[in-house]
Amino acid sequence: MNIPSSILTLVIGIVLTLVSLWYGQNHGLLPVAASKDAQEVDAIFNLMMTISTGLFLLIEGVLIFCVIRFRRRKGDQTDGPAIEGNVPLEIFWTAIPTVIVFILAVYSFEIYNNLGGLDPAASRNTTTNQVAMAGHNHMMALGIGPSMDDKGEGSPLIINVNGIQYAWIFTYPETGIVSGELHVPVNRPVQLKIAAGDVIHAFWVPQLRLKQDAIPGRETTLGFTPNLIGTYPIICAELCGAYHGGMKSTFYVETGEDYSKWVQANAPEKVAVNPTKLNDGEYLAPYAEEMGLSSDVLAQLHSEHNHEL
Numbered sequence: 108m109n110i111p112s113s114i115l116t117l118v119i120g121i122v123l124t125l126v127s128l129w130y131g132q133n134h135g136l137l138p139v140a141a142s143k144d145a146q147e148v149d150a151i152f153n154l155m156m157t158i159s160t161g162l163f164l165l166i167e168g169v170l171i172f173c174v175i176r177f178r179r180r181k182g183d184q185t186d187g188p189a190i191e192g193n194v195p196l197e198i199f200w201t202a203i204p205t206v207i208v209f210i211l212a213v214y215s216f217e218i219y220n221n222l223g224g225l226d227p228a229a230s231r232n233t234t235t236n237q238v239a240m241a242g243h244n245h246m247m248a249l250g251i252g253p254s255m256d257d258k259g260e261g262s263p264l265i266i267n268v269n270g271i272q273y274a275w276i277f278t279y280p281e282t283g284i285v286s287g288e289l290h291v292p293v294n295r296p297v298q299l300k301i302a303a304g305d306v307i308h309a310f311w312v313p314q315l316r317l318k319q320d321a322i323p324g325r326e327t328t329l330g331f332t333p334n335l336i337g338t339y340p341i342i343c344a345e346l347c348g349a350y351h352g353g354m355k356s357t358f359y360v361e362t363g364e365d366y367s368k369w370v371q372a373n374a375p376e377k378v379a380v381n382p383t384k385l386n387d388g389e390y391l392a393p394y395a396e397e398m399g400l401s402s403d404v405l406a407q408l409h410s411e412h413n414h415e416l
């Protein structure tokens with residue numbers, strides 16, 4: 108059977124396209140994506156993978172086909188015909204990469220901008236949140252909209268990250284927690300303020316597709332919204348000394364409930380404050396039973412304090 112070459116080319120083209128599209132989505136080269144931003148990064152990676160799979164198969168296919176089809180036959184000592192120059196073909200194979208590079212450049216710039224790369228100091232999470240809050244306050248002034256105490260989901264969770272040889276220290280201004288692990292609730296924007304205590308380190312969570320330098324004397328930031336519950340590695344991605352390889356921690360994305368439990372278990376004890384300047388006896392009276400103080404002791408505290416005055 109003799110199949111016309113145009114039909115054969117068409118069929119090969121279709122198969123090649125389908126294989127490329129399939130492999131672009133199923134290469135399995137990346138770890139899970141734990142945020143929407145990470146999914147955006149994966150989208151462009153998958154596109155590049157699709158294009159490069161197609162080009163690889165096309166170029167290697169033509170190469171292997173030609174090596175076999177036009178091999179030297181037994182007893183043939185002649186050279187092949189001297190073919191030189193083909194302007195339409197050269198325009199064609201210059202134009203295609205130009206278009207591909209242009210598309211990838213525009214697309215990657217778009218994603219970089221979405222991730223806040225152009226203005227990391229005011230990353231997207233904070234900006235959209237401020238806009239949302241401004242709108243919210245406006246609605247409040249008009250007496251419509253929900254009450255202001257729904258602080259939870261929208262406002263970014265700010266965490267100070269300090270890289271030191273050889274550990275990551277996470278400080279939560281909201282709760283006063285200081286931890287060697289990073290815990291966040293799922294679907295709440297997170298804003299990391301990253302610093303270094305000694306040398307340059309780099310904060311990296313592969314599942315977020317984000318990496319940011321930690322530089323002594325200068326704050327850097329990272330904003331993201333984790334959307335996949337799980338446990339992910341935190342890795343120092345800047346050679347920072349002999350034990351750089353051991354500078355690892357764990358990033359926990361938890362349900363709101365699990366996160367609250369962790370906060371309760373780790374938040375520092377509240378320090379007693381005495382805002383109304385009561386004397387010790389008066390101030391401690393409501394807690395006397397809890398603290399095991401007898402009324403005698405309380406009375407003594409009253410009088411002692413009065414003596415001082």
Ligand SMILES: [Cu+2]
Pocket residue numbers: 270271272273307308309343344345346347351354
């Ligand atoms: Cu380090």
